[in-house]
Structures are given as structure tokens and as C-alpha cells.
Amino acid sequence: MYEPPFWRDRDRNERLAATECSSCGYVSFPERREVCKRCGERGEFSETTLEERGIVQSYVVQNRLPEAFETPLPLAVLDVPQVDANDGEGTGSEAGDENAGEPARVYGLFTETDPEAMEIGMEAEAVFRETFDIEGLPVHSFKFTVPRGESR
Amino acid sequence: MSSDTSGREACVIGSGMIDFGELFDQSTDDMAERAYLNALDDVDHGISPSEIDAAWFGTLNIADDASSGASLAHATGLFEIPVTRVENACATGSTAFRSAVESVRAGETDVALVLGVEKMRDSAAGLIEGAALDQVWRGRGVTMPAFFGMRATRHMHEFDTTEEQVAKVSVKNHENGAKYPHAHYRFECSVEDVVESPTVTYPLNLYDCCPVTDGAAALLVASEDVASEYTDDPIHVAGSGLSTDSLLRGDDEALVGFPATTQAAGQAYAQADISASEVDVAEVHDCFTITELVTYEDLGFCEKGEGGTLIDEGVVELDGETPVNPSGGLLAKGHPIGASGVAQVVEIYEQLRGEAGAVQVERPEVGLQHNIGIGRNATGSVSCVNVLERR
Ligand SMILES: [Zn+2]
Numbered sequence: 001m002y003e004p005p006f007w008r009d010r011d012r013n014e015r016l017a018a019t020e021c022s023s024c025g026y027v028s029f030p031e032r033r034e035v036c037k038r039c040g041e042r043g044e045f046s047e048t049t050l051e052e053r054g055i056v057q058s059y060v061v062q063n064r065l066p067e068a069f070e071t072p073l074p075l076a077v078l079d080v081p082q083v084d085a086n087d088g089e090g091t092g093s094e095a096g097d098e099n100a101g102e103p104a105r106v107y108g109l110f111t112e113t114d115p116e117a118m119e120i121g122m123e124a125e126a127v128f129r130e131t132f133d134i135e136g137l138p139v140h141s142f143k144f145t146v147p148r149g150e151s152r
Numbered sequence: 153m154s155s156d157t158s159g160r161e162a163c164v165i166g167s168g169m170i171d172f173g174e175l176f177d178q179s180t181d182d183m184a185e186r187a188y189l190n191a192l193d194d195v196d197h198g199i200s201p202s203e204i205d206a207a208w209f210g211t212l213n214i215a216d217d218a219s220s221g222a223s224l225a226h227a228t229g230l231f232e233i234p235v236t237r238v239e240n241a242c243a244t245g246s247t248a249f250r251s252a253v254e255s256v257r258a259g260e261t262d263v264a265l266v267l268g269v270e271k272m273r274d275s276a277a278g279l280i281e282g283a284a285l286d287q288v289w290r291g292r293g294v295t296m297p298a299f300f301g302m303r304a305t306r307h308m309h310e311f312d313t314t315e316e317q318v319a320k321v322s323v324k325n326h327e328n329g330a331k332y333p334h335a336h337y338r339f340e341c342s343v344e345d346v347v348e349s350p351t352v353t354y355p356l357n358l359y360d361c362c363p364v365t366d367g368a369a370a371l372l373v374a375s376e377d378v379a380s381e382y383t384d385d386p387i388h389v390a391g392s393g394l395s396t397d398s399l400l401r402g403d404d405e406a407l408v409g410f411p412a413t414t415q416a417a418g419q420a421y422a423q424a425d426i427s428a429s430e431v432d433v434a435e436v437h438d439c440f441t442i443t444e445l446v447t448y449e450d451l452g453f454c455e456k457g458e459g460g461t462l463i464d465e466g467v468v469e470l471d472g473e474t475p476v477n478p479s480g481g482l483l484a485k486g487h488p489i490g491a492s493g494v495a496q497v498v499e500i501y502e503q504l505r506g507e508a509g510a511v512q513v514e515r516p517e518v519g520l521q522h523n524i525g526i527g528r529n530a531t532g533s534v535s536c537v538n539v540l541e542r543r
Contacts, residue, residue: 026402038401058306058407060298061354072354075298077399077407105402107531109293115354120309 006139013141014128016050018104020082027082027104050104052126054078054144057105061115074110074118078144079103080126108144117146161376162256163386164540165263166195167498172336172367172486174273180217184227184269187368187491191265195372196383199263204372206234206261210248210268211490212241214275224267241525242439243394244268245369245493246536250392252373253538262375263382268494269368272487294530297353297361297440302399304355304442306407310457313445315355317460319346321441322359322483324463328470329480331510334495336365336486346441360441365486369495387504390426390518391539393419398532408457410524412535413450417522421452424518424539428452431474431539432516433503435496437524438481447522448476451537470511478503478511493523497538504542517542 009030011017018029021036023043028036029050036043059076062069081103110118111129124144131141168190170183178186192199209224217223221235240247245268252264307313323343329335341359349358372382379386395415399406405414421427428451436451438444445459453474454462462468468476479485479499482492500519502508524535 037398057404058302058309060301060305060356061351062293062295062298063351063353064297065295069293073293075293077302102402105400107294107400120306 016052016080016126016142018048018050018082019045020048020101021045025102027102029080029104029106048101049083050080051083054080054106054108054124054126055103056118056120056122056124058120059118061118072115074113074115076108076110076118076124076144077105078108078124079105108142111143111145113144113146122146160257160259162253162373162389163376163379164371164389164497164501165374165379165382165386166191166199166372167370167501168192168194169334169369169491169495169498170367171334172365172488172495174336175366176273178366180215180223180269180271181227183271183366183368184224184267187269187370188228188265188267191370191372196385197381199372199382201228201230204230204233204263204265206252206255207236207265207267208248208252209235209237210239210244210266210494211237211270212239212244214489215271217271218269228265228267230265240534240536241527242437242487242489243493243523243525243534243536244490246496246521246523246538247394247493248490249371249373249494249497250394250536250538252371253389253392256373256375259375262378264373266371266373266494267368268370268491270488270490270492271366272364272489273366295353296526297356299526299530300440300443301353301356303408303446307442307446307457307459308355310408311460313457313460315347316343317463318355318360318441318445319343320463321438321444322346324469325438325444325477325481325483328478328511329484332478332480332485333509335480335484336363337480337484356440356442362439362482362487365488367486367488367491367495369491369498371494371497371501385505385542387501388541388543389538390541391420391422391424393417393423393537394535395419396527396532396534398528400531405456409446409450410533410535411450412533413447413522413524413537414452416535416537417451420520420537420539424541426518426539430518431520432518433478433500433513434474434476434520434522435479435481435499436476436520436522437492438477438483439487439524441483443524444476444481447524451520451522470513475513478508478513493521493536496521496523497540500540504540
């Protein structure tokens with residue numbers, strides 16, 4: 001395990017803090033850069049915060065993992081919208097809403113979720129959990145879960 | 153993208169590989185030496201080791217015993233020449249080949265050796281466990297089947313691709329592999345066998361995944377100017393491309409395929425001045441069944457979303473219009489990472505020369521080799537495409 005990376009990203013991971021490229025609108029999370037990963041420009045980046053929810057774009061359910069992990073373990077690619085994008089034009093920043101700004105596309109591990117409930121297009125809630133520990137020191141990050149009784 | 157190859161063409165003049173498998177009785181050096189000697193012996197008019205000007209060594213160094221170009225020198229006796237170790241994830245072997253081709257084209261090298269090797273079975277942990285516990289886990293728990301399986305779930309959702317269509321890739325490749333002497337697994341399987349095999353990572357089952365295999369493969373690449381000294385039937389490297397992408401840049405194409413493959417193929421087709429429809433035979437990266445199915449689309453063998461139809465129509469079967477993975481691919485042949493891409497070129501070389509035996513395709517003139525790897529904590533891919541021609 002490498003410890004410094006967790007320490008470097010900790011602040012942004014724990015607060016869902018992201019940056020948005022002024023040239024192309026790409027949202028970088030959790031890493032902060034001086035060049036944009038999508039347009040390659042040395043653009044201006046503005047601070048933004050992500051909502052504590054995401055829309056599943058695709059997923060898998062991992063069945064074979066080392067003993068340290070609980071299986072079956074769902075893992076998804078999710079689009080996580082920005083909070084109050086562009087002067088708070090409502091909180092419902094759905095993809096396609098012109099004023100909403102783009103969501104960040106992230107990998108998300110699931111927790112406390114029935115694998116059968118996984119579906120492309122569904123909304124999942126981001127919750128903070130201990131991801132794992134390094135020699136007894138817990139590393140916290142967000143995971144995703146389908147709110148109980150709200151599976152759709 | 154420049155299609156200028158500086159006027160100098162690179163040709164393959166010899167190839168060699170070993171029988172892939174669980175080779176507990178052979179070390180990394182044993183495998184590398186044997187593949188090298190097989191390549192020397194394959195040169196029609198013969199070649200002496202002193203005629204090799206430079207070498208490229210492809211390995212991921214899974215067994216932690218081959219960390220630099222020195223390993224190649226020790227295995228082959230080729231000291232006192234430039235040896236460069238290349239690592240580019242699972243695209244390592246073909247990137248090593250591409251590097252040798254570039255040097256020959258540039259006029260730096262007349263005769264180059266490309267040697268790819270991987271000792272997979274010496275590591276107790278295995279790739280999934282090692283990855284899950286270390287680097288890849290840090291990137292949020294993405295193992296290899298998860299990275300590729302993500303495309304399968306989305307492809308089935310978006311294009312109504314069925315589990316059976318995906319399984320057919322495994323059935324086809326095992327049927328071919330059963331006829332291919334260097335393959336690790338030489339048995340046939342049915343669609344039922346694939347869909348009923350244990351789930352590794354939904355939606356991928358055991359028979360959707362390539363095995364853990366040791367192996368080595370070697371190529372001799374020469375400038376067109378000197379190729380005739382070694383063979384009357386050299387195979388030209390007509391085009392080569394290499395690109396990278398990221399799943400997290402936000403483009404939806406990356407959810408159902410690999411943009412890096414489309415880009416690398418575009419570069420290679422432009423250099424070779426051909427279109428996808430002119431490819432007669434292909435060895436493509438089928439680490440998982442879904443990887444091959446989306447690669448048909450990314451290479452332009454069919455439209456995006458039509459991969460399932462292509463396999464239903466038999467186009468990619470051994471006797472089809474565009475046979476894909478006559479060798480059995482990584483699914484049957486095995487995937488010793490550093491060797492895989494080199495072995496794919498070996499197979500295309502044999503196909504174009506009509507030396508592929510029981511899996512020989514009818515008179516191919518243009519062959520394509522494609523190799524893809526996961527990059528950067530499983531956030532993206534690196535893809536290499538090479539086009540070879542018999543002239
Ligand atoms: Zn940008």
C-alpha cells in the first residue's frame with residue numbers, strides 16, 4: 001500500500017471537492033491539475049463541489065476477490081453532478097440541463113447494496129465510509145449505496 | 153498524423169515462439185532464450201547473432217526477475233548492443249515491436265530483435281489479488297475483469313447485445329486454439345459451457361476470461377534494404393499506431409469500447425493507406441470475450457453496436473470473411489503479458505507467409521495485430537495496432 005496518495009487526495013475525497021475547466025467544462029475529481037485532462041488546455045479552473053449522489057452509467061459485480069473484501073461487491077462508473085451549478089439554478093442538475101455544468105465521471109464502490117438492485121440509469125447515494133485501513137489507520141472515502149426501500 | 157515513414161520500410165524476416173502454458177520447469181531466461189533461438193532458426197537464409205544491431209525487450213516483469221534490458225542480454229548472449237526494455241501494460245509486446253520498427257524506419261538499425269516474455273505462474277498472489285490489494289485498489293477497487301466487464305454491461309444495455317453473443321467469442325477462440333500447437337488450452341467449449349461457468353465479475357464468467365499463462369515470443373525486424381539477404385518472402389510492416397484514452401474523460405464511447413483502439417487503428421490504416429475492410433486476418437486482444445467483441449467495432453470491422461451481429465453472421469470465424477484470432481487468441485493461447493503482443497505478430501507473420509498449418513486462413517495479404525492494456529490505476533487504456541502486408 002502507498003500511504004502518501006491517500007493523504008494527498010484526502011481533503012477533496014472527504015468533501016467531494018472538484019475543479020471545473022473554464023475552456024471545456026470538464027470536471028476533475030479528486031485530483032487537481034494545471035492542465036485539463038480532456039481539452040489539454042492550460043485553462044482556468046474554478047472550485048466546485050459535487051452532490052452526494054450519482055447516476056450509474058455502467059456497473060459490474062465482483063465475485064472473486066481476496067478474502068479481505070466482502071463479495072459480491074458492486075462497482076460502478078457514475079456521473080456525479082455539481083452542487084448548485086451556475087448560480088444555483090435549482091439543485092436538480094440533470095445531465096442535459098444547459099446551466100447545470102457537467103457532472104464528474106467517477107468510479108464508485110458500493111456498500112450495503114443488494115447486487116440485484118444494480119441498474120444502469122439508477123441514482124445512488126454517496127456515503128462516507130472507511131475504505132480500508134493501512135496498518136490500523138483507517139482511510140475514509142465515499143462509497144455509493146442504494147437508499148433502503150428506494151431501489152428502482 | 154504523418155504517414156511519412158522516411159522512405160525506409162521495416163520488414164519481419166523471422167519469428168519464433170514457445171508453446172505457451174504453465175511452465176514451472178522453465179525460468180524467464182529459459183523461455184526467452186528458446187523463443188530467440190526459434191526466431192534465429194526461422195530465418196530462411198540464416199542469420200548470425202552478430203548481425204543483430206539492437207534489441208527491444210517487452211516484459212511487465214510480473215515475476216520480478218527481468219527489470220531491464222540486461223535480462224535480454226543474459227538470456228540471449230547479445231551484449232554490447234543497445235537493448236531497451238519496454239513496458240506499456242498489456243500492450244507491452246506490440247509496443248516493443250513498434251519501437252523496433254520505428255528505429256529501423258529511422259535508419260538507426262538494420263536488424264532488430266524484439267523479445268517478449270512473461271513468467272506469470274511464479275507469483276503466488278495472482279494478478280487479481282495483487283492488483284486488488286495494491287495499485288488498482290487505490291483507484292477504487294477496479295480489477296481487470298471489472299475494467300473490461302464495465303463495457304459488457306453497458307454494451308448489453310445500449311445495443312441489446314446478448315450474453316450468448318459475447319460467449320460466442322470464447323467458443324470461436326477455443327475452437328481455433330484446439331488446432332493451434334502453441335496454445336495453452338486446447339479444448340473446445342460450447343455457449344452453454346461459457347454462460348454456465350462460475351461468475352468471476354458479473355457479467356463475465358470464467359470462460360470469458362483468459363488463463364494465467366507463461367510464455368515468450370521473438371521477432372527479427374530488418375530494413376527492406378537488407379531483408380533480401382535473409383529471406384525471399386519478407387513481410388512488410390505497412391502501418392503502426394499507438395494511442396491512449398481514459399474512461400474518466402467523460403466521453404460515452406469509452407463506456408462501450410476503447411477510443412484508443414479507434415485512434416491507433418486510424419494511425420495504422422493511414423500509414424498503410426488501407427481501410428478496415430481490406431484486412432484479411434487479425435489477431436486482436438481478447439483478454440476477455442467482451443474486449444474482442446467491442447474491438448471489432450473500434451477497429452472498424454463493423455459499426456459501433458454491431459459486434460454481436462458480426463459474430464452471429466460468422467464473419468470472424470476461421471472460414472469467415474475476416475477471421476479474427478485464428479491462434480485461439482489470448483482466451484485459448486494464454487496471455488503471458490510481455491509476450492502476448494509479440495506472439496500476435498508472430499502469428500500474423502505465419503498467416504501471411506502461409507505457414508499457419510491447421511489454422512491457416514486462405515491466402516491473406518493484409519494482417520492486423522491489436523494489443524490493449526489498462527493504464528493508470530485502471531482509469532484508461534493504451535492500445536497498439538500494427539498492419540502487416542505480404543507484397
Ligand atoms: Zn478542458
